[in-house]
Amino acid sequence: MEQNQISARERIIETATDIFGRNGFKATTIRMIAAEAGVNVAAVNYYFGGKEGLYAEVIETIFSKGFSRFPSVQPDGETEMTADERLFTFIRGTIYRLVSPEGWGGISGRGRLIVKEMIEPTEAFNHVIDKYIRPHKTVLVSILSEMMGGDVPEQRLLLSAVSILGQCIYYASGTNIIARIAPEYLPVDKNIDVIVDHVFRFSLGGLARIKLESGGTAAREKL
Amino acid sequence: MEQNQISARERIIETATDIFGRNGFKATTIRMIAAEAGVNVAAVNYYFGGKEGLYAEVIETIFSKGFSRFPSVQPDGETEMTADERLFTFIRGTIYRLVSPEGWGGISGRGRLIVKEMIEPTEAFNHVIDKYIRPHKTVLVSILSEMMGGDVPEQRLLLSAVSILGQCIYYASGTNIIARIAPEYLPVDKNIDVIVDHVFRFSLGGLARIKLESGGTAAREKL
Amino acid sequence: MEQNQISARERIIETATDIFGRNGFKATTIRMIAAEAGVNVAAVNYYFGGKEGLYAEVIETIFSKGFSRFPSVQPDGETEMTADERLFTFIRGTIYRLVSPEGWGGISGRGRLIVKEMIEPTEAFNHVIDKYIRPHKTVLVSILSEMMGGDVPEQRLLLSAVSILGQCIYYASGTNIIARIAPEYLPVDKNIDVIVDHVFRFSLGGLARIKLESGGTAAREKL
Amino acid sequence: MEQNQISARERIIETATDIFGRNGFKATTIRMIAAEAGVNVAAVNYYFGGKEGLYAEVIETIFSKGFSRFPSVQPDGETEMTADERLFTFIRGTIYRLVSPEGWGGISGRGRLIVKEMIEPTEAFNHVIDKYIRPHKTVLVSILSEMMGGDVPEQRLLLSAVSILGQCIYYASGTNIIARIAPEYLPVDKNIDVIVDHVFRFSLGGLARIKLESGGTAAREKL
């Protein structure tokens, strides 16, 4: 009764997000989704034109809802936040979009689904890359550029951006394996803010080091 | 001679590593593998007892070969390396195991295959976790413990370990998406040493910061 | 006005005639028909009770319209035409009913649809056989009987009737294949009168020969 | 036991010929065929690559077997037969290929299947047209040319050929409908020779008439 008011279409998308995330595109059957969502198998074809159409819709929905709930950071001139604050907001947004439990259904699968696309993008991801991911990356690089100054070569900026994103994404996707090898590890979705805080600080330190070394005669042999 | 008279069994494993890595378990058919390896479809069942058996063998082989070529770091007492050097060795080994091109076939898929298992472990991964991954993680935590001292709580150690691994893994798996949104990005497998170097330095900075803050009244409000 | 405000029901029948004729019963979907006719898919069930109901209506309409536009030949006593003239009228009517382009929509498919039913009658054809085809055949046999006299056995009459009908029907249905193997062939629907004329003459000759041989000691060895 | 020695592949083709002929391509399911042939549904895909592949094989087999059992007529110079005899042979061959019961399975459907293709050729028929039908038609036209002499225009030759073929084909395909409207009609496959004889004589008469009229001022008004 609590879920009754949601339309069948909506319900299919939520269920599909979860199941696609859990099993991947190929291993998911529309029969699983239909059964879980309480609709007929034909409904998927009726609403989305097929399995692929549903998948594309799922991907798009994840991003559109994600960015509408946790908006990206404003570019430099349009906000009063310092660069550090912008970085913090960026990291928090990225992690929340992937793993925040409240908000909409299909939580556990959402992060894994995105990470799968990042490892091995499908056709359905192209649109999302242009619309959401590329701008997102541009914002991060501009933040880093502001934080690290002009001495740091473009290449280093990019690598640092990847270092930051890599952390966010692994926290969002690696939960399973981490929990298995480190039982004392705190579950991500119940401790998001601790994670966000950690990634932020670790990255601040990393950036500082990269900046420092780029200024002088950085080298590993210095160690 | 060792690679010349490669047995059918061996050839199937190599081919399978590549194809599984590229397509995932479900989307890979044993017919693809058999065709590529030049053997009969029934051979897979004959040698490995089925698709799942082959997959398990592939996973096991990746790790056994990986760790034999790029051995893990020795525990503290058994080596003369400093903690920093041990961290560097750890990072380099981890990345090389995932993406180094030389050594054995099916490279491009190898990293993706492992990352997939890390996101969503299958039955076949259990064995590998116990035999390779858990010890590997223990080594890393002990290195960090030595580097950061006793003031840093266990929790922070673990989070830092994940931050380091997250970078390694993302560099190994996110190549596709990175290359698409940042064409100026340097391809991982052609620049492994630059990547390794960067991750090492970035992590040094991050660890330093975490250590620093753990010492006093660390807090975000300090920013 | 009569064709201007054409009702939805009417429009469905015309469209269906065309599409059924082109694709056959099974390969035609009511969605094709509904889309082409500009109505809802449910309309077919609403008006005709289902796909089969619509098909039956289409078949019936083809014959009722066909015979109303190109009436059958009057029996002997009720007309002043000679037997030859009656045969000519019969042949012309038969061919025009199948392929005449003017008159009503869905022309190209009409002939093929009828021929399909003749090869392989469906339930829907039973009614049409009793109402139109059997009387039609009776008329032809009576014409032949008059032309060939009493010496010719019933069996020969029937065979001759089939020879005449076979020509008409093949001209109406075999257009596709004929055009493909004989490009110099004249398209039926643009040269109906030439065809009609030819079939008439060819049949006159055939009938004469059959009559001749039936009179004496007909045999192939006479050749 | 009697059919046991036939291979599964062979048995599928025979069954398929019958069922395709009865129902057409679309309305036939491979399940019907598999059940009737006593094989698994997957066997169709295994042997023929799919429903369409099987269909193509069926069409090809009908013609290759048909022409190998009832060869076409030799061209003029290569035989001692008179033109009349060659026409007789042509007609007999054509009808036998379509309806002769002895020889191979799937009789009842064979003729109908071909006629369906003649009404509405599918992709699978293209090959057959080039290989069998076009040469066949060429032979007939050359026979007619020899019989009717040079005065008859090409156009008339072609129309006459169609008149002859139309009869053969209708006898082979229209059995159902004929039997229903004329119970006294003799079943084709039990009386092939009578039919062949009739078509031959009727056609001789038709040709004579066409030739006669082509010589002078032929016209319908002459009647």
Added chain:
DNA sequence: AATGAATGAGCCTTCATTCAT
């Protein structure tokens, strides 16, 4: 009177697996 939403049955195809050789 007419329609859009939704369904259930069935079809073609794919694929891992088995078995006789």
Added chain:
DNA sequence: GATGAATGAAGGCTCATTCAT
């Protein structure tokens, strides 16, 4: 030891039909 033939299970999709409005 290794293979080609054949199969059963299951999946995506199509389509006529139904039902509430």
